[in-house]
Amino acid sequence: MEMRRLGLNGPSVSAIGLGCMGMSEFYGHSDRTTALATIAAAIEAGVTMFDTADFYGMGHNETLLAEGLRGKRDRAFIQVKFGAQRGPDGAFLGIDARPGAVKTALAYSLRRLGSDHVDLYQTCLDPAVPVEDTIGAIGDLVRQGYVRHVGITNVDAATLRRAHAAHPITALQFEYGLMSRDIESEVLPTCRELGIGVTAYGVLGRGLLTGSSGSGVGDYRSIVFPRFREANRAHNGGLADALQRVAQSNRITVAQAAIGWVASQGDDIVPLVGARTPERLTEALAAPLHLQPETLFAIEEAVPQAAVRGSREMSAHS
Template identity: 75%
Template sequence: METRSLGKDGPAVSALGLGCMGMSEFYGHADRKASLATIAAALESGITLFDTGDFYGMGHNEMLLAEGLRGQRDKAFVQVKFGPQRGPDGAFIGMDARPVAVKTSLAYSLKRLGTDYVDLYQTGLDPAVPIEDTIGAIGELVQQGYVRHVGITNADVDTIRRAHDTHPITALQFEYSVMSRDMEQEVLPLCRALGIGITAYGVLGRGLLTGSKGSGEGDLRKTYYPRFKDENLSHNQRLANALATVAEGEGITAAQAAIGWVASQGPDIIPLVGARTVERLMEAVRAPLRLSPAALAAIEKAVPEDAVQGDRFMAH
């Protein structure tokens, strides 16, 4: 597995990361045995970057990852997101990124992960808390040895600048795929100017680019993501079919084309793949990390930037 630097002065990690969210919820049923086998296969294939969040399955995902990494923690770079709050019914009920919440959240994550440090701790945006307060609290945890690197998710350029001025930001996590390219306008250039790396989620368009309909039991994509709704889904599936045709001509799968497109956008970008089975993981691992200019152009013609129908998230 090739490695890439996570940010200008950051650590070397695998050129692909494993996003573990779907092993706990949101995308329908996930088999525990298959999930653990996938984590094991990821380690064996050289993947070192593992992405989780304390709100994925309300702790379940961290405990699952801890089990999968047992005895091999030193081989893994674990990045954790925090902030979203949930009720007993699983509903999202707000954000909490106050300094005291930062430290409490990390304390519980360390316990669930069975580790004494997190490699990258990532905050979302809490409109009630200045980003300087949140990042400052993570910075204190860095000084205390509980966190190695500071990250931020889904932030605009002003927030990124303010965060980076408070404490050096190693990486930004942001949705990025041939279907979701809005970060290219301002966010990506700023990150490159500041030496901030990118971990890209949603590289398969949350499954749209590989034919997923988001309609299985327990699958919440139709609930939260307008691109999976009604006419939007039908329209976007036509784009996915066009991508599959291009991929076939390149001798790769649609998933590999989508991953390869993201990986080819620069060595500072690390695609996160949400594989939940060994088969899907191996498909991702075999994706080309540098597609030819002709292949990239063909993919962008098949899925034009302005052709995708529906917003990335529900307005609320």
């Protein structure tokens, strides 16, 4: 497994990380035994980066990951997102990133993870709380030894600068892939100026590029993501077909082409793959991490950003 440094002065992690969200909810049924086998296969293959959040399955994902990593915690770099609030029915209620809430959330995460520390603790932006206050609270936890590195998710360049001034940010988590490239205009250059690494989710367009309909029992993609609405999905499916042809000509799969494209954008970027079976994980880990310029060009021609229909953001409307 190739390794990459997370940020200018950050830790060395596997060049591809395992995103665990889908093992608990949102993308339909996931088998617990298969999920645990996937985590085990990731460790065996040399994956060190594992991405979770306290609100994935409302704690379920952390306990699942803890079970999968039992006896192997020292071989894993666990990054945890916090802040999203949910009701008993699973509905999202907003963000709470007040300093007291930060420390309480971490206490519960540590218990669920069965660990005395989190490697990277990532805040969601709370519009009611200055980002400096939230980052300062995580900085306190770093000094106390409960957190190793500070992270942040889905913020603009100005907010990222404010956060980094409050405490050095090791990594930003942001949606980045062929279908979602808005990070490139301001946020990614700011990360590189400040020496902040990037962990990229949504690399496969949440499954659009690999033919997922985003529907079925327990799968919310076709409900909450405009790109999965029927008309948009049909159009975007044409882009996936074009990518399929490019992938075939390069003797790789569509998933490998999409992962390889992101990985090739810089050694400061770690793609997160949401594999839920050992087979899909094996496919993802075989993605080329340094595609040739002509291949990158052909991939971008197949899936031009301007041709993608529907917002990447969650929405109740088309």
